[in-house]
Amino acid sequence: MNPLYRNDRPGEFPRSWYAATAEIPNERPPLQGDSTADVCIVGAGYTGLSAARHLAEKGFDVVVLDAHRAGFGASGRNGGQVCSGYNSDQSTLIKKIGHDHAKALWDLSEEAKTDLRTLCADHIPEARYTPGLIHGTYTPQDAAHDRTEVDLLTQDYGYAQARMCDRDEMRSLVKSQQYEGGLLDMGAGHIHPLRYAFGLARLAEAAGARIYERSEVLRIDRGDPATVATDKGHVKARHVILAGNGYLPNLERKVAARVMPLNSFICATEPLGDRADQVFGQDVAVNDSKWVVNYFRLSEDRRLLFGGRPSYSIGFPNDITTLLHKRIIDLFPQLKGVKIDYAWGGSVGVTMTRLPAVMRVAPNIVSAGGFAGHGVALSGLAGKVMAEAIAGQAAKFDTLADLKIPSFPGGSVMRSPILRLAMTWYSLRDRLGV
Numbered sequence: 001m002n003p004l005y006r007n008d009r010p011g012e013f014p015r016s017w018y019a020a021t022a023e024i025p026n027e028r029p030p031l032q033g034d035s036t037a038d039v040c041i042v043g044a045g046y047t048g049l050s051a052a053r054h055l056a057e058k059g060f061d062v063v064v065l066d067a068h069r070a071g072f073g074a075s076g077r078n079g080g081q082v083c084s085g086y087n088s089d090q091s092t093l094i095k096k097i098g099h100d101h102a103k104a105l106w107d108l109s110e111e112a113k114t115d116l117r118t119l120c121a122d123h124i125p126e127a128r129y130t131p132g133l134i135h136g137t138y139t140p141q142d143a144a145h146d147r148t149e150v151d152l153l154t155q156d157y158g159y160a161q162a163r164m165c166d167r168d169e170m171r172s173l174v175k176s177q178q179y180e181g182g183l184l185d186m187g188a189g190h191i192h193p194l195r196y197a198f199g200l201a202r203l204a205e206a207a208g209a210r211i212y213e214r215s216e217v218l219r220i221d222r223g224d225p226a227t228v229a230t231d232k233g234h235v236k237a238r239h240v241i242l243a244g245n246g247y248l249p250n251l252e253r254k255v256a257a258r259v260m261p262l263n264s265f266i267c268a269t270e271p272l273g274d275r276a277d278q279v280f281g282q283d284v285a286v287n288d289s290k291w292v293v294n295y296f297r298l299s300e301d302r303r304l305l306f307g308g309r310p311s312y313s314i315g316f317p318n319d320i321t322t323l324l325h326k327r328i329i330d331l332f333p334q335l336k337g338v339k340i341d342y343a344w345g346g347s348v349g350v351t352m353t354r355l356p357a358v359m360r361v362a363p364n365i366v367s368a369g370g371f372a373g374h375g376v377a378l379s380g381l382a383g384k385v386m387a388e389a390i391a392g393q394a395a396k397f398d399t400l401a402d403l404k405i406p407s408f409p410g411g412s413v414m415r416s417p418i419l420r421l422a423m424t425w426y427s428l429r430d431r432l433g434v
Contacts, residue, residue: 002249003261003347004067004216007316011068011214014344017268017299018076018194025198027069031212031233037063039390040228040237042217042251045075046375047368048243049200050383056207058391063235064209065228067216071197073247077346078376079266079295079307080193081133081285082116084162084185085109087354087372089149097403104399106157112381113187119380120191124199128300132284133188136170136179142289143181150183161187173281176331179288190285190297193376200380220251222362239390242367243383245375246347252367257407258357259370261347263316266307267324268299268342269335276302278334293373294327303341304328316345348373351405358382358400366390366397370405 011027013019039055041048044066052062066072085106086093093102120129137143146164153159162185165173170182205211221227225236242252246261272279276298285297296306306328317323320343329336351357351370356378358368366389368382382400389397 003247004249006314007263007345008068008072011072013069013072013194014077014346015342016077016194016266016344017303017305017342018192020342021300022192022194022198025201028211028213031063031065031215031230031235033233035063035233035235036225037061037210037235037237039063039239039241040065040226040235041241041243042220042228043073043243043245043248044070044201044211044213045073045243045245045247046197046200046379047245047383048241049197049204050380051241051243051387052204052209052211052383053200053207054384054387055390056204056209058387060390062204062209063237064204064211065215065217065230065235066211066213067247069213070201070211071194074245074346074348074375075197075379076194077266077344078193078264078348079285079287079305080190080297080376081287081295082113082129082189082191082376083133083287083374084113084188085374086356086378087374089145090157091149091152101399101402103157108381108385108396108399109378112377115380115384116191116377117189119199119203120196123203124196127191127193127196127199129189129191130283131186131189132282133185133190134165134170134174134284134286135183135185136174136176136286136288137181137183138178138289139180146181146183159187161185173284174286175279175281175334178331184284188285191376192300217249217251220365222365224364226362226364238364240365241383241386241390242361242365243369245349245369245371245379248369252361252365254359254361255357255367255369258351258359258405259349260408262309262350263345263347264307264309264373265316265320265324265343265345266305267321267328267340267344269304269306269328270339270341272302272304272335272338275335275338276304279304279332294331304335304338320345348375352408353403353405355403355405356382356400357405358385358397358403359405360401368400
């Protein structure tokens with residue numbers, strides 16, 4: 001089933017706390033008839049909007065097509081966590097790809113965070129960027145691994161914003177008796193993701209990009225120019241960017257074989273008021289060392305925003321609320337009886353290696369996706385480096401593309417059942433404490 005409509009109604013934002021607390025712009029018109037552009041971008045999330053802004057600022061004529069609305073997909077639904085690095089530790093990257101390439105990737109991830117912070121400070125203050133993210137650990141082994149990582153970042157990279165917290169400090173910051181320690185990163189943080197997406201769209205349009213909503217791309221005909229077709233029109237463009245990530249239909253075999261959607265779910269409790277002090281000692285975001293990760297933080301009105309992946313089916317479960325409520329009470333029994341006001345889901349893009357799949361699909365078609373939960377900052381960077389590559393400066397693009405992400409065994413046909421089996425096994429490991 002088409003991932004664009006598997007769990008959503010056309011053009012309708014999910015009933016999320018994000019949608020309830022953002023000024024949703026008027027719907028933009030769909031593409032009608034024939035059009036031309038220097039660049040046609042498929043997908044109006046962080047990646048596509050970032051690429052559109054950078055290209056338009058460089059003088060390119062840019063068209064962005066989205067099947068739903070700008071910010072509709074993962075960009076407007078995610079946990080809002082602005083993470084350092086990638087969904088793979090630097091020590092692991094060094095072993096896999098060598099010191100130089102790993103360091104170049106780290107530098108790009110730092111650029112991604114800097115770009116996001118600057119945009120929020122200068123142009124999108126409503127996104128409310130807030131510094132501070134903790135990686136909570138359950139076992140001494142997890143803590144030892146994180147300590148090694150902090151030492152590497154401090155000594156080799158000069159990154160002084162991450163440090164370890166012992167059990168007592170961790171439990172003063174995040175008041176769960178399950179955590180044995182944590183890695184506090186003040187160079188990371190959290191934002192209101194939907195407001196940020198709307199801000200990126202506003203900046204892209206101000207730079208001259210044209211965004212068409214409710215314009216699902218049905219076919220891309222390669223050539224120079226390429227032709228990007230919807231049901232009501234088509235765009236002839238010198239360059240095409242594929243930026244749909246977990247919401248990209250099977251338009252391009254090379255991308256579909258490497259990037260697949262994985263559902264994740266979030267809920268927002270009722271406002272906690274003073275009860276929030278029973279959960280947090282500081283306004284930080286949290287993710288943890290479970291294979292099937294929990295991630296959570298406080299909202300500006302002191303709700304607990306709590307996310308996880310309790311279902312591995314293609315469709316959303318019928319009762320997201322109960323599944324997430326159970327995970328909340330497991331970590332924070334002091335919140336027993338708390339009500340859930342909002343619950344929603346979305347799809348992130350993942351790869352076999354959990355690293356981004358940035359690639360040149362054809363001489364004039366590029367793609368980026370598969371950020372595996374680290375996309376709030378990295379997806380904007382991916383849009384930026386694809387824009388630079390189209391403008392003739394491909395060094396950063398090549399640094400990411402050199403990761404050479406493998407296809408899932410069996411390609412796009414077998415990727416979903418294989419990943420579901422893997423995630424079920426990881427969930428079992430979490431329950432057994434392995």
